[in-house]
Amino acid sequence: MRAEDSEILYAAIAGIGLLVVVLLIWLAVVSRKLSRLTRQYRAMIGGTGVADLETVISNLQQRTADAAREIERLTGGLSRLEETVRQSAGRIGIVRYNAFADQGSDLSFAIAIVNEERSGVVLSGIHSREETYVYAKPVKGGESAYPLTPEERQAIEQAGLQPAAAAASRHGQR
Incomplete structure (x- = not known):
């Protein structure tokens, strides 16, 4: 090679x-x-x-x-x-007041129990020395077929607020 x-x-x-x-x-x-x-x-x-x-x-x-x-x-x-839940009447507003300025204290009340659309019922209790009268009025959209007192309107408005704001407002009423 x-x-x-x-x-x-x-x-x-x-x-x-x-x-x-x-x-x-x-x-x-x-x-x-x-x-x-x-x-x-x-x-x-x-x-x-x-x-x-x-x-x-x-x-x-x-x-x-x-x-x-x-x-x-x-x-x-x-x-x-x-x-x-939206239709449930779970929002509550409470207003205590003195129905008769010359007697007692804030023993009269208006309680609104409404849903988000402000429909439900408002209960009012008028307290006098001898007795207490309780009234119920149906509420639809924040109004009633029966005349509403200023306290009842205030309770409906309070109940219609957002839950946190309503709770704070209720605590301020006491």
């Missing part, structure tokens, strides 16, 4: 050796990435009892659709509850 041919052969062997080293390094990097992906895949699939990703994704889509339907059902129920 000639010297030139042996140099070419050695160069080719060196090139092939270098290529093998580069391929081995590349194989190690790819193997490491594959190992990491396998661990992540197993961690994701692990608790499901299912062997493939497609089934897991399908199950997740089904659960998401079920959750969306449940949210829609609950939202409807919440809307009905909000309407019920």
Whole structure:
């Protein structure tokens, strides 16, 4: 064999050796990435009892659709509850006053029990020395078919306020 041919052969062997080293390094990097992906895949699939990703994704889509339907059902129920609460006569306004300036103290009262639309009832108690008279008047939209006294109007207005403001106003009346 000639010297030139042996140099070419050695160069080719060196090139092939270098290529093998580069391929081995590349194989190690790819193997490491594959190992990491396998661990992540197993961690994701692990608790499901299912062997493939497609089934897991399908199950997740089904659960998401079920959750969306449940949210829609609950939202409807919440809307009905909000309407019920809005219509409920749970707002209260109380005004105590002295019906007869020359007798007693603030033993007479007007109590309004209304909903958000200021519809409900107003109760009035007129206290004198011998007896107390109690009157009830229906209220719709803050008005009544019967004449309202200034104290009854004040109680309705107080009840129509926001709950926190009404509570503060009631505490100020005592």
